[in-house]
Amino acid sequence: WPLMWRLANLYRRTALRNTNVVAVIGSYGKTTTARAVTQALGRRISPRIELNDRSFIPLAMLRTEPGAKHAVVEVGIDHRGQMARFAQAVLPSTCVITSVGSEHNRSLGTLADTAREKAEMVRLVPSDGLVVANKDDDYALWMAQQGRCRTVTFGFDPASEFYVTEAELNWPVGMRFRLHYHGRSAVVQTRLLGRHMAYPILAAFAVASSVGIPAETALSRLSELRPTPGRMELMPLANGAVLLCDYFKSGLETIYSALDTLEAVPGARKIVVLGDVSEPPGSQGPIYKALGRRVAEVASLAYFVSSRNQSYASGAAEAGMSRSQIRSMPRSVLAAAAALQPELRSGDVVLIKGRDTQRLDRIAFALAGRPVRCDIEFCRAMPMRCAECGMLERGWDGLKIIF
Numbered sequence: 001w002p003l004m005w006r007l008a009n010l011y012r013r014t015a016l017r018n019t020n021v022v023a024v025i026g027s028y029g030k031t032t033t034a035r036a037v038t039q040a041l042g043r044r045i046s047p048r049i050e051l052n053d054r055s056f057i058p059l060a061m062l063r064t065e066p067g068a069k070h071a072v073v074e075v076g077i078d079h080r081g082q083m084a085r086f087a088q089a090v091l092p093s094t095c096v097i098t099s100v101g102s103e104h105n106r107s108l109g110t111l112a113d114t115a116r117e118k119a120e121m122v123r124l125v126p127s128d129g130l131v132v133a134n135k136d137d138d139y140a141l142w143m144a145q146q147g148r149c150r151t152v153t154f155g156f157d158p159a160s161e162f163y164v165t166e167a168e169l170n171w172p173v174g175m176r177f178r179l180h181y182h183g184r185s186a187v188v189q190t191r192l193l194g195r196h197m198a199y200p201i202l203a204a205f206a207v208a209s210s211v212g213i214p215a216e217t218a219l220s221r222l223s224e225l226r227p228t229p230g231r232m233e234l235m236p237l238a239n240g241a242v243l244l245c246d247y248f249k250s251g252l253e254t255i256y257s258a259l260d261t262l263e264a265v266p267g268a269r270k271i272v273v274l275g276d277v278s279e280p281p282g283s284q285g286p287i288y289k290a291l292g293r294r295v296a297e298v299a300s301l302a303y304f305v306s307s308r309n310q311s312y313a314s315g316a317a318e319a320g321m322s323r324s325q326i327r328s329m330p331r332s333v334l335a336a337a338a339a340l341q342p343e344l345r346s347g348d349v350v351l352i353k354g355r356d357t358q359r360l361d362r363i364a365f366a367l368a369g370r371p372v373r374c375d376i377e378f379c380r381a382m383p384m385r386c387a388e389c390g391m392l393e394r395g396w397d398g399l400k401i402i403f
Contacts, residue, residue: 002229008058008089022072022207023090025083026098026140027114028254029199032075032192032228033098036204038226040218041070041211056129056383058089061117070211075121080113083120094210094319095125095147096132096203100139102281103251115139119146132206134199135160152210154202162206162363163200168262172234172242179205179219186215193244194230194261201225229385232261235364240346243367246353247360250278255291258353263298272299273336273363275354276306284308289315296321301343303327305336305354305363333359334375337366361386376401 012021018109022041024034033105038045046063056076064071077083100115108114108121122131125147135153144151145148154162158180160279167177174191177198190201201222208218227233230248240373246258254276262270274293280287287378288308294317295302302325309328316326329336344350359379365386366372373387373395386392 004055004058004062005085005089008061009091011062012089012091014063015062016068016071018213019068020070020093021061021090022070022094022096023073023087023092023121024072024096024098024203025076025118026096026134027101027103028251029098029196029248030074030076032197032231033096033200033203034072035228036200036222036225037070037096037207038206039221040204040213041046041072042213042217043070043072046402061089077108077117079107080109080117083117085266087121087124092121092125092129094130094207095122095142096187096207097122097134097137097140098203099134099137099253100143101253103249105281106279111139114142117329119143122147125149130207130209130210132203134268135163147322152197152206154206156198160202162209164202164204167195167198167264168266169193169261169367171197181205181209181215184215186219188219191223191226193227193234194257195233195264196217196257196261207228226234230361232258233369237344237367238369241344241348241350243364244351245273245361245364246351247358247364248356250275250353250355252277252280252287252291256294257354257375258351259298262349262351264285265349268347269301269345270299271303271340271348271350272341273303273305273340273350273352273354273360274312275358275360276308278355285311285380288312289318292316295319295321300350301325301327301342303329303336303358305329305331305333305358305360308329331377332375334366334372337363337372341367359386362392365392373397 024030035045053160065297075086122143126291127148129149131147131151133153134140135157136155153160155163159237162181170176178187179186179188233245235243288311290314296316296319313326313328362372371393374391
């Protein structure tokens with residue numbers, strides 16, 4: 001792929017030399033933030049926007065029309081040394097920093113190591129560019145300081161240039177909060193669910209404000225933004241139950257955020273379907289037990305679909321869940337769906353959360369009535385998703401799995 005990287009760099013310096021290229025980086029929230037920024041800037045959201053590493057980055061640059069006013073590129077990494085090369089292809093005018101978390105801690109190291117690696121993008125923002133950073137994240141602020149340009153901040157901290165108060169879940173429509181900016185404020189209604197989903201809206205509004213888009217225009221556009229598929233996305237079922245689908249990632253921080261959101265849902269029986277933690281940062285037993293305890297605080301029923309079911313169940317039991325409320329499932333999405341189906345009733349809210357390679361979206365499809373015969377425990381057929389995969393309904397009987 002060296003030629004593609006050179007072409008992307010050349011294309012950026014020529015056809016896109018006057019384009020405001022916005023790079024979105026961080027551990028969590030990148031895709032929703034990139035979609036929100038794209039929406040606020042009035043551009044079409046590409047279905048490929050979440051393809052954020054390796055060859056997909058130069059392809060994203062090369063697909064941008066020559067002379068475009070703005071372009072938004074999500075940039076993800078999973079190994080050291082990648083960000084410096086990616087930054088050369090993007091040459092960002094603006095850089096949005098969402099967060100620094102435990103994802104990829106095995107390949108990138110500590111949070112400080114992760115911040116240092118991701119900061120390579122910030123260092124290439126020109127002096128007349130802009131960094132938009134999450135003020136509630138100390139590592140994001142440190143990364144912003146590595147640049148040579150102006151920084152604006154967003155978050156719940158009232159010292160931010162763009163900050164939130166009065167945030168509340170507006171179930172099942174989305175969320176409502178008051179946005180403060182430049183001495184003014186506005187009530188924001190978004191279709192996104194969860195307190196943590198205020199961050200993408202704030203970041204997008206900050207970027208739009210920086211290029212002179214009127215506040216009313218930016219907020220009107222953002223009010224139409226739908227949840228990113230597989231990220232706190234609602235799926236109503238025919239029996240009146242609702243699935244809260246958040247199965248794209250399961251970093252430790254994202255699991256707690258999803259459980260916090262489920263806890264805030266008013267007047268419903270709450271059920272959790274929980275898979276593996278992605279790269280747990282530390283000893284796994286205590287991490288899974290702590291999550292089990294948190295599940296017990298939030299939910300009436302728990303279905304654990306993990307290699308660490310015993311630790312999950314132990315923590316849930318310690319927090320007061322009875323044996324009848326804890327279901328330790330084999331690592332089979334079809335078994336989990338079959339066990340859950342007869343339990344569901346109108347008004348139930350079911351959080352489905354797991355690692356992307358577990359493909360727990362198959363549970364949601366099965367509960368929604370779609371034929372699902374693929375029951376493999378691990379899948380890395382990226383970037384293909386289950387909804388488009390021909391094996392979802394066919395299954396793997398008699399076939400050899402080669403990935």
